[in-house]
Amino acid sequence: MIEKYTSADFQVVYDIINDASSAYKGIIPADRWHEPYMPEKELQEQLEDGIEFWCYKQNNEIVGVMGIQEKSDVTLIRHAYVRTIRRGLGIGGKLLSHLTTLTSKPVLIGTWADADWAISFYQKHGFKLVEKELKNKLLQTYWSVPERQIETSVVLADSKFTLNNPA
Secondary structure, three states, X not given: OEEEOOHHHHHHHHHHHHHHHHXXXXXXXXXXXXOOOOOHHHHHHHHHOOOEEEEEEEOOEEEEEEEEEEEOOEEXXXXXXXXXXXXXXXXXXXXXXXXXXXXXXXXEEEXXXXXXXXXXXXXXXXXXXXXXXXXXXXXXXXXXXXXXHHHOEEEEEOOOOXXXXXX
16 A cells, blocks of 8 residues: 655654665765665655655555655656565555656656666666766756766656756
8 A cells, every 4th residue: 555654654764765775785886875874864854855755555564665756847756765675576666656647747767877776677667768968967957966976876767758848
């Protein structure tokens, strides 16, 4: 079952993000890795910045989370995580399908360039990598990330995204 995040879910969402993000350790550039991967303060800032999390529950337990964020003419999918022990069961795909029904705008997703599994997941769900020059422009326009993260990330877009979108 998919339910909208409530403030009562904060600790569980925080735990899932930091459990699942362990997959990045040793994969993403060492200067971008830190523990915890997302401190509580950063999660709170993400919520205050307008990221709306949705939670996937099994047996009344949250096992996956994914965020959606409206940014002018596009929608961003943000912070997609499934508990390590629940990966590969279709939870991420169900969350992604649900979130993409919540918008009529083009959907963009940013992830680490070396996170092959994440890129493959999004491609399996119909997203396509954008070229490097456009990727940089999109990350600078719609995300608030440091230049080093822009250098080491990719952006994927759904079929509604066109080069005619003002970015």
